[in-house]
Structures are given as C-alpha cells and as structure tokens.
Amino acid sequence: MTDLLYxxxxxxxxxxxxxxxxxxxxxGRFGALLRAxxxxxTGGGQEHDTGFIGAAAVLDVYKDDAGRxxxxxxxxxxxxxxxARLDRDRRLRAMQHxxxxxxxxxxxxxxxxxxSVSANINGYTPSTVDLAVEDxxxxxxxxxxxxxxxxxxxxxxxxxxxxDEAGVAALPLRKPPKVSGQxxxxxxxxxxxxxxxxTHCPATGSIGLLKIVRTERINRKLxxxxxxxxQALDVFRALHESARAAADLLxxxxxxxxxxxxxxxxxxxxxxxxxxxxxxxxxxxxxxxxLAEAExxxxxxxxxRLYAGRPPAELRALAGKLLAAEKxxxxxxxxxxxxxxxxxxxxxxxxxxxxGLLNRLLVxxxxxxxxxxxxxxxxxxGSEMQARLLFEQTRRELLAVQGAGGEVSV
Numbered sequence: 001m002t003d004l005l006y007x008x009x010x011x012x013x014x015x016x017x018x019x020x021x022x023x024x025x026x027x028g029r030f031g032a033l034l035r036a037x038x039x040x041x042t043g044g045g046q047e048h049d050t051g052f053i054g055a056a057a058v059l060d061v062y063k064d065d066a067g068r069x070x071x072x073x074x075x076x077x078x079x080x081x082x083x084a085r086l087d088r089d090r091r092l093r094a095m096q097h098x099x100x101x102x103x104x105x106x107x108x109x110x111x112x113x114x115x116s117v118s119a120n121i122n123g124y125t126p127s128t129v130d131l132a133v134e135d136x137x138x139x140x141x142x143x144x145x146x147x148x149x150x151x152x153x154x155x156x157x158x159x160x161x162x163x164d165e166a167g168v169a170a171l172p173l174r175k176p177p178k179v180s181g182q183x184x185x186x187x188x189x190x191x192x193x194x195x196x197x198x199t200h201c202p203a204t205g206s207i208g209l210l211k212i213v214r215t216e217r218i219n220r221k222l223x224x225x226x227x228x229x230x231q232a233l234d235v236f237r238a239l240h241e242s243a244r245a246a247a248d249l250l251x252x253x254x255x256x257x258x259x260x261x262x263x264x265x266x267x268x269x270x271x272x273x274x275x276x277x278x279x280x281x282x283x284x285x286x287x288x289x290x291l292a293e294a295e296x297x298x299x300x301x302x303x304x305r306l307y308a309g310r311p312p313a314e315l316r317a318l319a320g321k322l323l324a325a326e327k328x329x330x331x332x333x334x335x336x337x338x339x340x341x342x343x344x345x346x347x348x349x350x351x352x353x354x355x356g357l358l359n360r361l362l363v364x365x366x367x368x369x370x371x372x373x374x375x376x377x378x379x380x381x382g383s384e385m386q387a388r389l390l391f392e393q394t395r396r397e398l399l400a401v402q403g404a405g406g407e408v409s410v
Contacts, residue, residue, distance in 0.1 A: 002069045003036035006049075007160065007184065010095060010199040012038045017053045017084035019077050029059065032071040037061075038086060041069050046098055046121040046198045049091055054082035089230070091199065093123030096229030099158060099188075099201040100148070100210045104226060105129055106174055106192035107147045112140055117221065121198070126213055126225040126235075133222055141212050141224070148210045155205030156189045168195075208232060287321040294328065297395055298402035300350055303330040304391040306384060310334040312341040316377055319345035323374055331361070331394050333387040340365060340382035342390070345375050357397065361390045 005012055018035040025031050032053065041061040042048040048061040053071065060072035098121045105116035108131065118130045162182045163171065177183045177195035186196040188204060201207055208229040216223050227235050243254040252260050294301040303322055307315070315332045322330040323345050329352050334341045342361060346352035358369050358376035365386055369378015 001067075002034055004069070005036050005038040006040045006199050007197070009038065010091075011202065013086045013088050013091065015084055016081050018081045019053065019079050021079065022073075022077055024076075025072060030056075030073045030076045032056075032073050032077060033068055034071065037069055037071070038084070039069070039071060040091075040094070040199055044196060044198050045101075045119045046094055047090075047123065049086050049094075051084065051086040053077065053084045056082075058084075090123055093230050094121060095199050095201045096207050097121045097123060097127045097227075097231070098196075098198045099204065100152075100207045100226065100228035101127060101129060102186060102192055102194055102196070102200070103148050103151055103188060103204065103207070104144065104210060104224070106188065106194075107144050107151070109174060111144065111147060112136075114140075123231060126227050126231070129224045129226070130218065131222045131224065134217055134220055136215070136222055141215070145210065145212055151188070151191060152204045152207045152209060155203050156191060157203050158200050159187045159189065160200065161185055161187070211235070283317060283321060286318060287325075290318070290322065290330070291325055291328070295395075297329075297398045299327060300352075300398055300402070301325065301328045302395060302398060303328060303332075304394065305332050306387045306391075307332070307334045309336045312343065312377060312379070315341065315343040316375070319343045319375060323347055329357075329394070329398065331357075331391060333390070335382070335384050335387060338381060339379055340367070340387055340390075341377075341379040342367070342369065343375070343377045344371070346373070348374065351401075352398070357394065360397070361393060364390070364393075 005015060015036070015038050017037065019032050020035055021033040023031050039049045039051065039058060039061045040046065041063045043063060049058070051058045053073065054077060056073040056075045056077050058071050059074055062070055062072070064070050101119045101121060105119070108114040108116065114136065115132045116129050117132050120128045162184050164182060165180065168177060168183050171185065171193045174192055174194050183195050184197055185193055186198070186200055187193050206229075209232055210226055210228045211232055212224050212226045213235065214225045216225070243257060247254045247257055250257070250260055290303050290305060291301070294303045312334065315334055319330050319332055322328055325347060327350050328347045329350050330343075330345045332343045342358060344354045344358040344361070346354040346357070353373045355371045355373060355376040358371060358378055362369055362378050362380055365380040365382040367378050367380020367382075369376060371377055
C-alpha cells in the first residue's frame with residue numbers, strides 16, 4: 001500500500017520517490033507504483049497532480065480498481081529511488097480552489113440554507129459548485145461572496161485529521177461521509193467540517209480571494225462558476241487589460257465604458273435605422289427603373305436583369321417589390337463566377353405561376369429551388385450566357401402560353 005504523503009503534507013513539492021514497479025500502458029506510456037507519493041490522484045472532484053519522477057514526466061495519476069496509485073509516465077523507469085517534484089503552480093491552484101469550494105459551500109448552507117450537491121475543482125478554468133435549486137437572487141450571491149472573503153481575510157487555520165465513527169457523530173459535519181471506518185476531516189477552524197481526501201491550504205488566507213464569475217442552470221440545478229487565488233489574479237488581469245485597451249481606443253476611462261458603450265449602441269441603432277430607410281428608398285428607385293425598362297411580351301411586362309455577384313437576398317427583395325406591379329413577371333439572376341442564382345416573381349394578375357416557371361428554368365442547369373405561385377428562388381451551376389438563354393426561354397414560354405390562351409403553371 002502506497003503511503004499518501006499529500007494527506008499530511010500538502011505543501012510537499014519535492015521528495016525522494018522509490019519506484020517499486022513499472023508496467024506498460026496503452027499509447028506508449030508507462031505506469032509506476034511508488035512506496036510513498038506526494039502526487040494527488042484524480043478524485044473527489046479534484047484533478048491530479050503533474051510533475052516529474054527523475055527524467056520521466058508524470059502525465060496523470062489515478063487510483064486503479066485494485067486501489068493502487070498509478071503514476072502515468074511518458075517513459076519507462078527501472079525500480080529505484082528518484083528525485084521527484086510536483087508542478088507547484090498546479091498544486092497551489094488546486095489547493096486554493098478546493099479550500100475555497102469548501103468555504104463557499106459552507107457559507108451558502110450556513111447563511112442561506114442552500115445545499116451544494118456536487119463540485120468540480122479546476123486550477124486553470126473556473127471551478128464549479130452545483131446547488132439543489134434552479135435560481136438564487138444576485139444579492140444572495142453577492143452577500144455569500146462577501147462572507148467567504150471575510151473568512152478568507154481572517155486567515156483561519158485549515159486542519160486535517162482522522163476520526164472514527166464516534167468522532168464523526170460528534171462533529172457538525174456539513175455533509176455525511178461516503179465511506180466508513182477512519183474518516184479524514186478537513187476543518188476550517190470553527191466554521192466548516194467536511195469529510196474530504198483532497199489537498200487544502202494550511203489557512204484560509206492562502207486562498208487569496210474568491211469571486212463568482214457566472215451562473216447557469218444545469219438539469220434543474222444552479223451551477224456557480226468561481227475563481228480563487230492565482231486564477232482569480234489571471235482573470236482580473238485579463239479583464240483589466242481588456243478594459244484598459246477598450247478605454248484607450250475610445251479615449252475614455254475604464255469606469256466610463258458601460259455608459260459610453262450604451263451611447264455607441266444607441267448611435268449604431270439610429271444609423272442602422274437610417275440605412276434601412278435609405279435602402280428602402282434605393283430599392284424603390286431601382287424597382288421603378290426596372291419597370292421603366294420592362295419588355296412587353298404579349299399582354300405582360302417582363303423584367304429580366306443579370307447581376308454580377310449580387311446576394312440572392314437582394315434579388316428576392318427586388319422581386320418582392322415587383323410583385324406589386326400589374327401583369328408583371330420578373331426573372332432576376334446573379335452570377336458569382338460559377339453559380340447562377342435565380343429569383344422569379346409573378347404578379348397575381350399575370351396568370352403565371354412563379355414556382356412552375358422557376359422549376360423549368362432550372363432544368364437546363366440542373367439546379368434546384370422552391371417557393372410558391374408568386375415568388376420562387378433557386379440556383380445551380382451555370383454561366384452568364386446560360387442566364388441570357390434562360391431569359392429567352394421565359395419570353396418564349398410567356399408568348400406561347402398567351403397565344404394558347406392559358407397559364408404558365410406546373
């Protein structure tokens with residue numbers, strides 16, 4: 001059985017590691033067993049430690065089905081004793097966040113009767129606590145933050161010790177233990193008592209501070225995302241740098257950004273409304289110009305126009321405007337260098353069914369489309385010459401159907 005040094009010495013980062021056995025693992029990696037280890041294995045919501053044993057990098061640490069602590073190495077090691085060292089930054093972040101999670105869960109329960117049902121401890125992304133409710137008022141979370149940081153700044157000792165079943169019954173545990181026998185307790189002095197096998201700060205002051213950064217609903221529970229210690233510094237530094245950069249661009253102070261942003265958004269909305277009005281005017285003018293150039297085909301007016309790279313949405317808007325013109329059929333096309341986009345519109349009194357006409361125009365280019373009797377849209381591979389041939393096809397169909405006294409339909 002491996003001696004778990006991290007339970008009693010969470011600040012132990014360098015130690016002589018006696019490798020007793022190694023064995024191959026999938027992916028060209030190797031598993032190593034130690035007589036004693038300071039490397040924490042993944043468990044209890046906390047991620048594993050990383051570091052080195054001799055020249056071998058420790059990539060993962062886990063407890064296998066036999067209860068052994070397996071150190072996953074990037075290379076094989078012969079049995080023997082090696083200098084081992086943990087990734088200090090990773091261990092410190094895990095300790096800060098795990099201790100902060102205990103404190104946050106304790107505050108939520110003590111002050112607001114909000115039970116934590118699960119937690120996930122991270123060092124480089126926000127850690128999480130899930131609450132057994134779907135919503136919590138923002139003011140409650142603000143007050144919880146204040147209380148957590150008050151206890152952090154008190155620098156209360158964080159103690160770990162083992163008790164038997166009688167000792168467990170005598171303690172005001174925040175949650176019951178998941179195992180029996182000797183139970184390891186993590187106590188934030190006089191404030192929280194929790195069964196836990198993770199690594200923790202020696203005092204709350206080492207947490208630094210805690211900030212809840214966002215919330216989300218997950219499976220009828222509320223998930224709190226929080227940062228603490230070194231990660232909180234990372235987050236605040238990034239936010240400050242972003243705010244400072246944005247403020248410099250706008251020649252403003254960071255604290256003025258919300259009001260200035262709202263002002264800019266209002267200006268953008270006003271400009272967008274003005275642009276939309278002008279676009280409407282431009283579209284109306286373009287519609288009138290197209291109608292002025294319309295070709296008489298029997299008793300109908302035919303509008304055809306080929307554009308270079310014009311978006312289909314703009315063709316559709318134009319065709320929609322042309323629908324209001326009496327006895328008017330429009331076939332508008334756009335060529336982007338390899339594909340033809342077509343929009344067909346047919347006024348209600350034209351006797352033409354737009355979808356049927358479009359479908360027949362698409363046959364020569366192997367295209368596809370859809371729509372209804374008044375407006376249809378589609379496209380396929382083609383060229384500018386093919387577009388002009390499609391316009392001619394439309395002329396012939398309109399003349400033929402009118403000459404027969406029928407309708408252009410599917």
